[in-house]
Amino acid sequence: MLRLLLLLTTLASLPVLAADPGDVPTRHALALYGEPALDEGFDHFPHADPDAPIGGTLARAAIGSSFDSTNPYIVQGTPAAGLGNVYDTLLTSNPNEPFTMYGLLASGIRLDPQRHWVEFDLNPKARFHDGTPVTAEDVVFSFETLTEHGQPLYGAYYAGVKDVHAVDEDTVHFDLTDSESRELPLILGQLPVLPAHYWRERDFTQPTQDALLGSGPYRIAEVDPGHRIVYERVDDYWGRDLPVNRGRHNIGRLVFDYYRDASVAMEAFKAGNLDMRTGSSARNWATGYDFPAVKAGFVKRLEIPDGQPAGMQAYVMNLRRDKFQDVRLREALNLAFDFEWLNKNLFYGAYQRTHSYFDNSEMAAEGLPSDAELALLEPHRDALPERVFDSPLPIDMPEEPRARLQRAHELLTEAGYTYRDGQLITPEGEPLRLEVLLHDSRFERVVHPLLRNLKRLGIQGKIRVVDVSQYLNRRGNFDFDIIVGSFPQSANPGNEQREFWGSKYANAPQSSNLIGLESPVIDDLVERLIAADTRAELDTAAQALDRVLRWGFYVIPQWHLPATRVAFWDKFGWKEPFPEYGLDLDAWWIDPQRAAEVEARQSGG
Structure with a gap:
């Protein structure tokens, strides 16, 4: 019995060995928990219409004086709006699922059961807009460039990656130190893939206004700092017939016009110079849509429920x-x-x-800590205030304004603040x-x-x-x-x-x-x-x-607001029901007949 116990103890202490990639099945998608909702071989996302018409223009406002860069991934510069349309990622999400990633540039995924590594097989049809194939070396270049020279979020996002290398031209392998993170293999799929050959003679860290090369459904067609940036649909886009894209990216041109002030942008929308507005303020939503085009039915408004946490x-x-x-x-x-x-x-x-x-969401804390929460909090008891453990959350503060300010005054006095000539004085003797x-x-x-x-x-x-x-x-x-x-x-x-x-x-x-x-x-x-x-x-x-x-x-x-507000000139089509976890405007399209009627109205015809 003693020998058996010693053997079991020794085995338990040995590291768990990663599986050999050849022994791991190739998947079409990864779900954070459970299995993907859509089986391999699905035709299109349920909220997309594969028979949607192609073409037309969607003009939206970008608020700000201008932009000075078409590179959205670096610390320096102010990037233009809409640049994500230019770049494909390894995987893409289905907004009808909480967090499931399906193949985009990657046609297959292998994940070690212990999450020590993940491999992606690139679709052999994947091409950049200049016709150059997307290879595993491009993925390695993108990962190293973004984590070393990109915005800090990439270093944070991918901190659990130990190594990345190309197995062959179409297979890229990531070794993971953070094998406890269920999310890491999925968010590696969100990596935008940049063309290594394009950047070889360019400085990635410096802002540029060039029409940068990508592999996505749109390319940059016009760069006019201070005024607009325009994207055009790539007619020979390599991925247009993939299940994740079928019925999406239908609009021919995406225009982002720059306005210094949102109120001016609203006037441009009323005049028909902009086609759509999202996220309007409560006041605008309640009072700003009484102009003639709304009354005549040419401008519509929707509040689309959003199943995501409010943040x-x-x-x-x-x-x-x-x-x-x-x-x-x-x-x-x-x-x-x-x-x-x-x-x-x-x-x-x-x-x-x-x-x-x-x-x-169910992730919001309520009342007193549960036993499961306490198990996480107790090791830090000495570093946390006692009320974290024994007091209800600070939701029900005094609602009457006078009582709130009285309580605030008591806290400030307790903290050593004093008053001089009606001004609050810090404990150091300076006005706050x-x-x-x-x-x-x-x-x-x-x-x-x-x-x-x-x-x-x-x-x-x-x-x-x-x-x-x-x-x-x-x-x-x-x-x-x-x-x-x-x-x-x-x-x-x-x-x-x-x-x-x-x-x-x-x-x-x-x-x-x-x-x-x-x-x-x-x-x-x-x-x-x-x-x-x-x-x-x-x-x-x-x-x-x-x-x-x-x-x-x-x-x-x-x-x-647990919804997204969208106001638009009534030339768009979409399929209902809307996806549960996010608005997907890429699945909308322009109805040619309604667009002609709207254009006639705007031109006074």
Whole structure:
């Protein structure tokens, strides 16, 4: 018996060996949990119409003074809108599933059962727009270039990759150090593949305005900085008959016209110079669509339900500034925000208050921690405030404004703030001044009520509106007190959480860690989330992370709408029902007859 126990102990301590690629079946798709909804051999996505007409133009607005780069993957420069249409990825998602990736450039996938490696077989038909085949070497070049010279998100996203190499011309192999991450093999499929031969004599790190070479369904047709960028459908696109593309990418030209101000863009839409608007403000949605074309039925509006978590849009406080180090100040600032007044007086009651970083999902923390959450939180008890463990979440703060400001005043006094001539004085003896950085003047009316409440607390607040280029530069270098930021979430959060909250990215220029978080506790919870092996484990890890973030009061949560607003001139067609987990405009098309009627209306005919 002793020998048997020793043998079992020895076997248990041995590393799990990776499978040989030759012994692993080739798949057409990967699902994060369970099996793909669509079997191998499916004809098209259910929400796409393979018989949709081809052609026409979709003109949309890009808000900002201009762009100075057609390379969207680097730190420098302001990239043009719509560049993702130029590049294919190894895999692509089905918006009818929470997180399943189907073959695009890759025609086959082999995943080690222990997730120590993943291999992709490239479709032998895959071509760049100049006719050059897409090879495994292009994939290796793309991975190395993006993780070494691209935006920080690529380093965060693919941190669990140990090595990548070409097995042969059509097969690329990734060795994974982070074998606990169920998501990593899938997000490797999101890698945009760049042409190595094109970049061999070019500097990838520098902004350019060239019509860069890709392999996707559209190519750059016109670059006019300060005015527009235009993409044209690639008629001989290599992947047009793939199941993931059939019935998609139907529109002939995609135009992004640049406008400095969203209100001017709205006027351009009314005049028929733009075909579609998405994400309109509550005020515009409620009052801005009473012009004649709407009344005559030529302009339509839809609110399309969105099954994704709402994510977090918020006033983000910059922890790199000493003034925000005390959690009591941050909580007081939260108390000064009166969502109910805003929603009633400015938003026409259209929005829901955001509380959680994962609102509109089962990943949002509720009430007291569950036993499963406590198992993740207990090892960090000494580093967390006691209320994380024994207090309900800070959802039901005093709703009456006076009570909220009274509680804020108590917190500030407790933190050592005093008053002098009606001004709040920091413990260091200086007046407390806060600046909210914006790039859109329309948002000033939303910020002013917060500043009024801050003034009642003796805090000197002001708004700084800068142009988009300066805004992006200051945001990328974390040169702000408070900024309106967003942390979008999917139904299956994973590696991107490292860049949102991870210590490694707190001071990495252009990273998404806008708060400047450097917390070993949060780092650990992020890794627990990424390593979750079941849906229940993922939900629990997200809830624990959500709970710690919310009790830190790092942001002032704003609001959300569990739907996407789309206004458009009535020349488009689509297939219903809409996909559950995201709006897929690539599956829309232009109806020639309705387009002719709309054009006649716009020209006065």
